[in-house]
Amino acid sequence: MEKKNSGPVGVKEIARLANVSIGTVDRVLNNRVGVSEKTKAKILKIIEELNYKPNVFAGRLASKKKLRFATLIPQVSTETKYWEAPLNGILQAAKEIKDFGIEVTTFFFDQNDKSTFKESTTKIKTGEFDGVLMAPMFEDETLMFMEYCKEKNLPLVFINSDLPGHHNLCYIGPNLYQSGYLSAHIVNYLSPVNKKTLIVNISKEIDLHHHLLRKEEGFRDYFKQNGNTNELTKIDVQQTGYEHIKEKLKEQLAKNNYDVVFVTNSRVSTVAKYFEENQIKDIKLIGYDFLEDNIHYLKNRTIDFLVCQKPQEQGYRGVMSLYNYLVLHSSIEKEQFMPIDIITRENYQYYSN
Numbered sequence: 001m002e003k004k005n006s007g008p009v010g011v012k013e014i015a016r017l018a019n020v021s022i023g024t025v026d027r028v029l030n031n032r033v034g035v036s037e038k039t040k041a042k043i044l045k046i047i048e049e050l051n052y053k054p055n056v057f058a059g060r061l062a063s064k065k066k067l068r069f070a071t072l073i074p075q076v077s078t079e080t081k082y083w084e085a086p087l088n089g090i091l092q093a094a095k096e097i098k099d100f101g102i103e104v105t106t107f108f109f110d111q112n113d114k115s116t117f118k119e120s121t122t123k124i125k126t127g128e129f130d131g132v133l134m135a136p137m138f139e140d141e142t143l144m145f146m147e148y149c150k151e152k153n154l155p156l157v158f159i160n161s162d163l164p165g166h167h168n169l170c171y172i173g174p175n176l177y178q179s180g181y182l183s184a185h186i187v188n189y190l191s192p193v194n195k196k197t198l199i200v201n202i203s204k205e206i207d208l209h210h211h212l213l214r215k216e217e218g219f220r221d222y223f224k225q226n227g228n229t230n231e232l233t234k235i236d237v238q239q240t241g242y243e244h245i246k247e248k249l250k251e252q253l254a255k256n257n258y259d260v261v262f263v264t265n266s267r268v269s270t271v272a273k274y275f276e277e278n279q280i281k282d283i284k285l286i287g288y289d290f291l292e293d294n295i296h297y298l299k300n301r302t303i304d305f306l307v308c309q310k311p312q313e314q315g316y317r318g319v320m321s322l323y324n325y326l327v328l329h330s331s332i333e334k335e336q337f338m339p340i341d342i343i344t345r346e347n348y349q350y351y352s353n
Contacts, residue, residue, distance in 0.1 A: 014052060018043050031329055067102045069094075069322050070124045072117075072134040073159070073315075075108035079240055082266040082289050082311065083135075085353040086159060089315025090133070097323050104319060105129070112204040112240060114138045121145045131169075131322035133157045133315075157321050159314040161211035162335075169325060172317050172336045174309035176211050179340050180218030180264070183286055186305055186342070187219075187260050188228060190284045195259040198252060199234040202245060202267040212264045219262065233258075245270050253280075263287035268306070272297035290343060290353050298345050306343040312353040314338060 011029070015022045020039060027035050028043045035043075046052075071090050074083045087106070094104035107123060109116040117138050124132060125148060132149060136142035136158050146166055149156045155169040162171040187197055199219065201212050216234070223230055233256065237248050249271065261283055263271050268287020275285060276297070287294065290308045297303040317336060324330040343351055 014043065014046050014050070017046050067130045067326060068128065069102065069104045069131045069133065069319060070107060070127060070129040071104060071315075071319065072107045072109065072120050072124065072132065074111040074135060074137060077110070077112075079112075079270075080266050081291055081293070085290075085311035086135070086315035086318075088353075089312040089317070090319055092312075093316045093319035093323070097319070097327075100323075100327065102323065102327070109137070111137050114141055117141050121148075129154070131155045131157070131326055133159060133318040133322065135160045136163050137161070139163065155322060155325055157318045159318045160311065161214075170321055170332050170334050170336060172314050172321065173338055174340060175337045176214035177218035177221075179307060179309065180215035180220075181222045182218075182340055182342075183215070183262055183307055184219045184222030186286060187230070187262060187284075188222070188226070190304070191230065191259040194229050194231075196231045196233070196256055197260040197262060198256075198258045199232060200237065200249075200261060200263045200271060201234065202237045202240055202263065202265060202270065204238050204240055215264045219264075240267070242270055242273065246274050249274050253283075258283055260284045260286065265289070266291055266294065268303060269293035269297055272302040275302050276300070290348075290351060295348055298343070298348055301345065304344070306348075308341045308343050308351065308353070309338045310341075310353055 011022055011025050015025045018025065018039070020043065024035055024039065025043055027033070028040050073086055073090075076084045076087070090104065090106065097104075105127070107120040109120050118141055121141070132154060134142070134156065142163060143166070146156060146168065148154075150167055157169050158171045158173070160173045161176065162173065191197070199216060201216065203212060220232060222228075223232065233252075235248060235252050237245050261271060263286070266287070266289035268285065269291065271287070272285060272294075274280075275283065284304045285302060286305045286307070287303060288307050289311070290306060294303060294306055298306055321332050321336075325332050341351065
């Protein structure tokens with residue numbers, strides 16, 4: 001077959017070469033029924049040979065159906081501003097695809113109150129959405145919502161933390177286990193043998209916070225697999241106000257002379273605040289996320305290392321995965337792991353989420 005190289009190829013040219021109507025080509029491009037397998041194979045072969053790229057913009061403008069995506073993430077709070085970064089990524093993607101007739105509606109919940117999560121999922125159920133991006137903060141409630149999405153054939157994207165083994169479209173975020181494993185490797189350099197490390201989980205719903213428990217699992221496995229003799233102790237702080245965190249730290253640090261404290265999420269700044277107030281300078285401190293408060297304590301040498309995993313990009317890629325799947329009909333990689341970056345006071349100024 002002679003290929004045309006003089007200009008862009010359109011649907012009319014594909015229809016002429018395949019000796020079919022434009023409508024038949026359109027049905028193949030949009031994966032609709034009504035075309036025989038033989039004809040479909042012929043059209044797809046021509047499309048591949050001509051390296052045809054559909055004009056998505058024109059196609060979306062011609063379509064009467066508008067697509068609606070819902071996003072569900074924690075609201076930014078006084079305790080942590082972590083979720084500001086994913087929201088920025090979501091809003092960036094929403095702006096880019098708006099002209100294609102796609103509307104992105106943001107929903108929020110209080111990560112210390114699962115009832116607000118239920119309220120937002122109920123609103124999504126009544127909103128007639130075509131795809132959903134969410135942070136699966138509460139496991140049982142997320143599983144119930146996933147059943148709804150499965151019944152409605154609603155593609156569902158997870159960011160920040162995953163629930164492996166379920167039928168979501170994809171997960172975009174850190175490899176939680178490897179993130180904890182890498183953190184333990186850093187601790188091993190800081191205090192190689194016969195040292196004491198305190199693991200601090202700060203979350204109201206600690207038993208359901210899969211992402212914290214997977215990090216802790218990776219952290220502990222590093223020491224098991226490498227025969228390290230470090231002594232590991234853990235505390236779960238389930239009242240997340242600073243006064244309670246302060247009391248828990250005071251009580252625990254009075255029991256042992258720790259060499260390292262490892263905080264499993266972005267609330268490391270609250271531990272750093274306690275260290276600074278009490279002039280604790282002989283304990284190394286490691287935590288997560290490129291936040292203003294965390295960077296403050298990194299710069300003044302209270303926090304030694306931050307482990308960061310591109311939360312803004314998670315939000316952006318989550319929305320674009322729905323777009324690629326529903327509009328471009330692209331196959332979506334099931335697990336899209338973010339880089340695990342180590343930030344110090346020497347390189348923080350060159351990093352962005």
